Amino acid sequence: MQQDIQRYAGLDLFNGVDLDAIEGHLARCHEITVAAGKVLLETGKPNDNLYLVLAGTLQVHLQSLSKPPLVKLGPGACAGELSILSQLEASAHVAAIEDSRLLVIPEDVLWSMINISHGVASNLLYILSGRVRQGNDRYYQCWQATRQFARFAMVDALTGLPNRRWLDEVLERQHRRCQQGAVPLTVIMLDVDRFKVFNDSHGHLAGDKALASLASVLRRHLRPTDLAARYGGEEFLIMMPGVSLEDALPICERLRADVASTPVAIGEGQEPGSITISLGAAEDSPEMPVTALIESADKRLYEAKKGGRNRVFPAPRGQK
Numbered sequence: 456m457q458q459d460i461q462r463y464a465g466l467d468l469f470n471g472v473d474l475d476a477i478e479g480h481l482a483r484c485h486e487i488t489v490a491a492g493k494v495l496l497e498t499g500k501p502n503d504n505l506y507l508v509l510a511g512t513l514q515v516h517l518q519s520l521s522k523p524p525l526v527k528l529g530p531g532a533c534a535g536e537l538s539i540l541s542q543l544e545a546s547a548h549v550a551a552i553e554d555s556r557l558l559v560i561p562e563d564v565l566w567s568m569i570n571i572s573h574g575v576a577s578n579l580l581y582i583l584s585g586r587v588r589q590g591n592d593r594y595y596q597c598w599q600a601t602r603q604f605a606r607f608a609m610v611d612a613l614t615g616l617p618n619r620r621w622l623d624e625v626l627e628r629q630h631r632r633c634q635q636g637a638v639p640l641t642v643i644m645l646d647v648d649r650f651k652v653f654n655d656s657h658g659h660l661a662g663d664k665a666l667a668s669l670a671s672v673l674r675r676h677l678r679p680t681d682l683a684a685r686y687g688g689e690e691f692l693i694m695m696p697g698v699s700l701e702d703a704l705p706i707c708e709r710l711r712a713d714v715a716s717t718p719v720a721i722g723e724g725q726e727p728g729s730i731t732i733s734l735g736a737a738e739d740s741p742e743m744p745v746t747a748l749i750e751s752a753d754k755r756l757y758e759a760k761k762g763g764r765n766r767v768f769p770a771p772r773g774q775k
Contacts, residue, residue, distance in 0.1 A: 460474045460475075460478055460481050461474065462509075463481065463507070463558065465530075465531055466507050466509075466531050466533075466558070467507075467531050467532060467533060467578060467582055468505075468507060468533055468575060468578050468579060468582070469574075469575070469578070470574075470578055471574050471578075472572055472574035472575055472578070473572075473574070476571065476572060476687075476688055477568050477571065477572055477575070479659065480564050480567050480568050480571075483561065483564050484558055484559060484560045484561070484564060485558075485559050486509065486556060486557065486558055486559070487556075487557050487559055488554060488555070488556055488557075489511070489513075489551040489554070489555045489556075489557060490551065490554055491551055491552060491553045491554050491555075492550065492551065492552075493550065493551050494520070494548060494549070494550045495513065495534065495535075495549045495550060495551065495557075496534065496535060496538075496545040496547065496548065496549040497545060497548055498517075498544075498545055498546060498547055498548055499544045499545065500544055500545050501538075501544055501545075502535050502538040502539065502544070502545045503539070503561060503562045504535055504539075504559050504560060504561055504562065505533055505534075505535050505536055505539060505559075505560040505562075505565050506533060506534045506535050506549075506557045506558070506559060506560075507531075507532075507533050507557060507558040507560065508528055508529060508530050508531065508532050508533070508534070508555060508556075508557060509530060509555075509556040509557060509558055510530055510555060510556040511529075511530075511551060511553050511554055511555025511556060511557075512527055512528065512529050512551070512552050512553055512555060513527070513528040513532075513534055513549050513550065513551055513552070513555060514526075514527050514528070514549070514550055514551075514552045515527075515528065515534070515547050515548070515549050516547060516548040516549075516550070517546075517547050517548075520548050520550060525547070527552070528549075533582060534549045535549070536579060536582060536583060537583065539562050539565060540579075540583065566612070569612070570611060570612050570613045571613075571687075571688060572687075573618060573619035573620055573687060576618070576620060577620060609621040611684075611685040613663055613666055613667060613685075614666055614667055614669075614670035614685050615667075615670060616670050616673070616683055616684055616685050616691070617682075617683075617684040617685070618684060618685050619684065619685070619686055619687055621684060622684040622686065622692060625682065626692075626694065626745055626749075627745050629682065629694055629696060630739065630745040630748065631745075632696075633696050633697075633739060634739065634741065634742075638696060638697050639696075639697060639698060639699045639700075639738060639739065640694065640695070640696050640697075640698075640738070640739040640748075641694075641695045641698050641699065641700050641702075641703040641736055641737070641738045641739070642692065642693070642694055642695075642736070642737055642738075642739070642748050642749060642751075642752045643692070643693040643695070643703065643707060643734055643735070643736045643752060644686070644690065644691075644692055644734070644735050644736075644749070644752040644753050644755070644756040645690070645691050645692075645693070645707075645710075645732050645733065645734040645735070645756065646688075646689050646690040646691065646732065646733065646756065647665065647666070647669065647689040647730050647731075647732055648730070648731045648732060648733055648760075648764040648765055649764070650662065650665075650688075650689040650730075653665060653728065653730060656728075657721050657722075657728055658722075660722070661719065661720075661721045661722065661728060664719055664720055664721070665719045665728070665730050666685075666689060668717060668719050668720075668730075669691070669714060669730065669732065670683075670685075670691075672710065672713050672714050672717055673691065673693070673710070675713070676706060676709060676710045676713065677693065677695075678695075680696060680697065681693060681694065681695050681696075681698075682694040682696075692749070692752075699738060700736055700737065700738035700769075701772070703736050703738075704736060704767060704769065704770070704771040704772070705771050707734045707736055707767040707771070708767050708771045708774070710732075710734070711731070711732055711733075711734060711765065711766065711767055714730060714731065714732050715729065715730075715731045715732075715765060717729075731764060731765035732765070733756060733759035733760050733764050733765060733766060733767075733768075734756065734759060734766075734767045734768070735752050735753065735754065735755030735756030735757065735758060735759050735767075735768050736752060736755060736767065736768075736769070737751035737752040737755055755768045755769065756768070
């Protein structure tokens, strides 16, 4: 599978995306061949899939096939995204003008990819924003769907926490504000220990429940002024403005202990599971770039992992 998925790296939707992180979701997709002249999507008909062109060419017609084509879609392009994101029927006819090979991504798989990959979400927003639908009576709906998706792209649907896109916009601003006001700022990087093993043992649905449970524990321990976001996959980032490293470490330890003692629902008739987390914390210093602050916290997360997992690094005062 590893070698196969690299064929998709050149597609618009996966530009710059770590395909290994979504390999399990790609396994639920399939490829089809559409013969020349065959209609893939029809105006006013339901559509439950996103189609990525691997080879060949599709042609988009507004209202009917008798109308001049609006645009041609070659390798790398996609079709069907608007009807999925807007939850409406297809707004155009899409037909193959030559034998074409397509990757079919079911709607639920697409949303799962968006949830776990900032890159997929950003690429899809870019694709949607670039659609020109001149003369189409759904232009306003397209614009509306773009705005709704832009808002959605700031929130991780699985955990309800802000996502990496939001973090990229807010972190630099918050960091600059703390430095200008000479206010301490501690950043914490944390992730779930051996999450792949948990997923392999209990299934991806249980893994989703574990991440949602972790997000709930985070909310219990953070102040209204603290900022937490899903950084990617099973990794999370917390910003604590006004809190020194020394004061943040006991909070990290309470968070670690609470996660370890909180059962994770696996499924009906099954015993609850459990997860642990490792945390690395770093405090800002004058003139330190925000990238260096995150890197420092990430290195300390690595030290917590290397030290045996299910721990905080550096350890709170009084602990080894």
